[in-house]
Amino acid sequence: MASVQPELSLSKVDISLVTPLEKTSHPTFLDPTIFDLVTLDAYVPRVYCYRLENTEEAFNHYVNKLKQSLRETLVSYYPLAGRWIRTYDATIRRLMCTDEGVPFIVARIEDFNLDDVVDVNDFKGCHLLAGYELLNMNSNDFISLLETPLLPMFVQVTKFKCGSATLCCTISHTSTDGTGVMTFMQAWSETALRGKTSVIPNFDRSLIPIKVSDFIPLPTGKLSYDPATIGRRFKLSKTTSKFLRVRKDVIDAWKKEAAQKSIQLSSVDCMTAHLWRSLASLDSIPQHFTSPETWICTLINGRNRFLDTAVGNDYFGNASFGHHLPIIPLSEIPDISSAGSIVHKTVNEVTASTYKENVRDLLKTGTVYHSFEGRHLIVSSWHRFPFYEIDFGFGIPFFAGLNSPNWNFLSLGYCMITPPAPGSEHLACFHLGLPQEVHEALAADKNFMALFH
Incomplete structure (x- = not known):
């Protein structure tokens, strides 16, 4: 396994939107709770590495199964198919449950094997596997994008020369914490493996017994400050x-x-x-x-x-x-x-x-x-x-x-x-x-x- 990550490039990139398999009756939006607001306001990319047969048929079957099971899973996990938008009160953003879909990127790295990039003993990470740039996103400057609808989630699947593949699932921390992400991943994989899942998600924000207004006074009109400047005074370190x-x-x-x-x-x-x-x-x-x-x-x-x-x-x-x-x-x-x-x-x-x-x-x-x-x-x-x-x-x-x-x-x-x-x-x-x-x-x-x- 390489200790220094090689120069990588993606080819045969395809980007599509995976929408819920069927329309259901659900809330049109979710407002963040106090816990959504005090969390790290960032995207968190998690990568999963799988050994596959080195054939185009095997990879296409893998991609198609991931997409179809994601469509089925999004019926119950509908907020992930929506968009965060900016508001002019202390909630800053609201998650609109629009069923627009999850960006799903399929790409290939044809010159290197997966083991050349993912060293299980010294994994340095690989930004290219996540899909930020392909979606015209800057993961280090998204706070300045409050005027732009933000994705709750996006996915990239990458095939390597050896046939093996990575699945990188990136979910905004404002949408959920690590426990929420893992139950979603369990629901998605169960659906792919068995055709159904035992996981039934709960989005009832009223269960959080403390309200944003208990901590942050809600303004009566437009904010007197620009939310995009929050945190800009902090010292930054690469x-x-x-x-x-x-x-x-x-x-x-x-x-x-x-x-x-x-x-x-x-x-x-x-x-x-x-x-x-x-x-x-x-x-x-x-x-x-x-x-x-x-x-x-x-x-x-x-x-x-x-x-x-x-x-x-x-x-x-x-x-x-x-x-x-x-x-x-x-x-x-x-x-x-x-x-x-x-x-x-x-x-x-x-x-x-x-x-x-x-x-x-x-x-x-x-x-x-x-x-x-x-x-x-x-x-x-x-x-x-x-x-x-x-x-x-x-x-x-x-x-x-x-x-x-x-x-x-x-x-x-x-x-x-x-x-x-x-x-x-x-x-x-x-x-x-x-x-x-x-x-x-x-x-x-x-x-x-x-x-x-």
């Missing part, structure tokens, strides 16, 4: 993505050490604690941060936890929000047990009686974030997501994960924790997005690298 494989033996040892101190930690507690301590221990990098303060934001899912019990895994929308770990000196988190204990406590302190104030704190945080000179990282765990159960009738993917989104508009770094492929010796994978200079500093830290294969 990020690069690194793929790291987490060692199970190290995590097990940390959990055992904590248990000896009567501290019960999950694997994700330990992984988050390690990221926190490692980032906090770096020397200043003037072009990115000058303060030792470290700001770690963890994503917390409210389904079946602090939200109404009706907001379960079938709820399609955002039921998660970011919650920050305390900003404390490195001396107060001298080891994984102490840092992990704070991570565990911080996550579990969000309850049905506190989460409204937690959301309010998050909104306040956004107003002061632009002046923060410390280190930043968003940590989102997809560790339990069934990436490797997404079978459309051609077998499970041999690799699946985040297709390195290059969120250069985002001044925070990010770490997506994904599951390993079946049979892998490692526990999890890090898709870690940071400025190149920060990556280099972490790579030189033996304590940080000790967690990875």
Whole structure:
């Protein structure tokens, strides 16, 4: 497998719209909830890699089956076939359920095999597999496109010289969170495999018991500011993505050490604690941060936890929000047990009686974030997501994960924790997005690298 990604080009590109198989009676629009508004306003590309027979017939069968099953799935997942439009109140956008369809791109890379591009041990991501440019989209500057209807979702299928193919499904985070995406992918693949699905999505925004107006006063007329300027005052850093494989033996040892101190930690507690301590221990990098303060934001899912019990895994929308770990000196988190204990406590302190104030704190945080000179990282765990159960009738993917989104508009770094492929010796994978200079500093830290294969 190549360690350096080759120069790639697409050929035989075909773009079509996949519409719901049949028209149904459904709401004409969905307004975002407070959780849709406080989430990362970005497209999140997920890639699935499949081994196929190296024939044109096999690839055409694969494409046709994906399209037909998507048509069937969109009957119940109709919002994904709509468009986000701009409004002039605090909701900023409204999802119009127009049944216009999902852009579906079919393309080929004829000069390289899939293994030349996707190294399962060091996946660097490949923007060309997502389809942004083919749809005249700039993934790093979409905030300026509020006047333009935005897609909730688009798909690209790419065939390689060897016959194998990638499926890249890109869904806007404003439309739903990771749990919503995974239930959709399960519904789509079940429909392809069995002709039906047991997943019945729930779009009832009234289930979210707090309203936007509880937090953001609704204006009576046109906004006095341009929503397209939101976030522009933040310092921006060009990020690069690194793929790291987490060692199970190290995590097990940390959990055992904590248990000896009567501290019960999950694997994700330990992984988050390690990221926190490692980032906090770096020397200043003037072009990115000058303060030792470290700001770690963890994503917390409210389904079946602090939200109404009706907001379960079938709820399609955002039921998660970011919650920050305390900003404390490195001396107060001298080891994984102490840092992990704070991570565990911080996550579990969000309850049905506190989460409204937690959301309010998050909104306040956004107003002061632009002046923060410390280190930043968003940590989102997809560790339990069934990436490797997404079978459309051609077998499970041999690799699946985040297709390195290059969120250069985002001044925070990010770490997506994904599951390993079946049979892998490692526990999890890090898709870690940071400025190149920060990556280099972490790579030189033996304590940080000790967690990875």
